Amino acid sequence: MRQSPYLPNRPLKVAVLGSSGAVGSELLKILEQRDFPISELVLLSSERSEGKKIIWKDEELVTKKTTKEEFKNLDLVLASAGGSISKKWLSTIIDQNALLIDNSSAFRLDKNVPLIVPEVNGSEVLNHDGVIANPNCTTILLTLVLAPLNKLSTIQRVIVSTYQSVSGAGQLAMEELKLLTEQYLQGNPQKSEVLPYSLAFNLFLHNSPMLSNNYCEEEMKMVNETRKILNIADLKLSATCVRVPVLRAHSESINIEFADEVEPKDALEELKKSPGIEVIEDYKNNRFPMPNDVMGRDNVAVGRLRTDISQSHGLELWLCGDQIRKGAALNAVQIAELLIPKK
Known part of the structure; x- marks a missing residue:
């Protein structure tokens, strides 16, 4: 030391x-x-x-x-x-x-x-x-939300799907997305040279190396890093990571199973008082976090908290966060x- x-x-x-x-x-x-x-x-x-x-x-x-x-x-x-x-x-x-x-x-x-x-x-x-x-960027955004919710009831299981911006692949990938999108709109679609596939009006499962368990490296980063940060070595967590045609903000769909029932309103109040988080939730107007809400900003936006109708003690939510900044x-x-x- x-x-x-x-x-x-x-x-x-x-x-x-x-x-x-x-x-x-x-x-x-x-x-x-x-x-x-x-x-x-x-x-x-x-x-x-x-x-x-x-x-x-x-x-x-x-x-x-x-x-x-x-x-x-x-x-x-x-x-x-x-x-x-x-x-x-x-x-x-x-x-x-x-x-x-x-x-x-x-x-x-x-x-x-x-x-x-x-x-x-x-x-x-x-x-x-x-x-x-x-x-990892996706892990930061995820744990920022899971940690306060774990205070309400012990988290038993997490299923997360990510919608990851091209910024996670670097500056060259960001520039290429702009170029390939322009070429696509001009009726001249081109192949990607930075990523394995073009993201112009497209998406694909994350291109990090595939592991022996058929999860990719990015997905297992989320599993192992989240367990370490939350200090829950046996946390059940499964991730599916997807690259999408967004410049620099990641989004995540998260399904959480707790030991006890957690009301969405209680979860919402806990998140509202948690540092680094802002809530965007307007069910009447179907208005929830979008990548454009967080690009260039520090806070992670969370919304659409709802009870999981498929299981007891389940909660679902959505988040967006700037991959380059907080991520x-x-x-x-x-x-x-x-x-x-x-x-």
């Missing part, structure tokens, strides 16, 4: 690893918007993106190729460059007595690495040894904020 789990009580030297990607770019926006205490900001990238100029707080910064030299005297590294990159540089970061908050799946299920959603298990953030894992970059910065000593 580091001498102190907290970050130094001063403006910090911070590096964003993967600074030119979709999540990296959002990290820079959020650090500025939330006035995170920074003395120096270092933008690290691949050799391909080296030299890119980025304006941050009215200052022109230039992305640098990631080398050992660039990690000197850092306090904090916010990484969103993929698991192999995070693993490659972990020992270098630790040697500098810096903290790594990692957005890849590299360390999420490591029993010695905290997996944190601040509103859910923020108290565990101090149990780190130099690295903290940021959960990735915002959650990482919020983790770092928990480690800033209180004045």
Whole structure:
């Protein structure tokens, strides 16, 4: 364990690893918007993106190729460059007595690495040894809702279907969706080069690697990460993940079975007072959360809470959340904020 789990009580030297990607770019926006205490900001990238100029707080910064030299005297590294990159540089970061908050799946299920959603298990953030894992985007949105509802009655089983935006596949996939949609409307549909199939007026089951149990990697991330975050090792959870033609907001249809009956009105009241959640629910006008409600915003929108007519003690609901913000970059910065000593 580091001498102190907290970050130094001063403006910090911070590096964003993967600074030119979709999540990296959002990290820079959020650090500025939330006035995170920074003395120096270092933008690290691949050799391909080296030299890119980025304006941050009215200052022109230039992305640098990631080398050992660039990690000197850092306090904090916010990484969103993929698991192999995070693993490659972990020992270098630790040697500098810096903290790594990692957005890849590299360390999420490591029993010695905290997996944190601040509103859910923020108290565990101090149990780190130099690295903290940021959960998968769909898991963050899901646990943000499950945790408060678990206070009403113990959750026994969860069935979730996701409708995942193209932003989860990166900036190139977002740009390609725009291009392929335009080509489709012009009567000239083209094949995707970034994703396995075109998302123009289409959707497909998530393209992460298929596992031996016939669930894909993305679906099992939700299962295993949710169990760890909620500290329910035997939670029954099944997920079906789908990629849809939405730019940057994920949606989830969630069916929850409780130990006891939970009234929708009680669940609604619990969610209304939970941090990071807003309720959009108007049955009269059939108005519930949509991706457009949350794109570029911090809160996760929840609605259409109803009793499951197929079973006792069941509840169904719908949510939408910005994949790049709360599903990735915002959650990482919020983790770092928990480690800033209180004045």
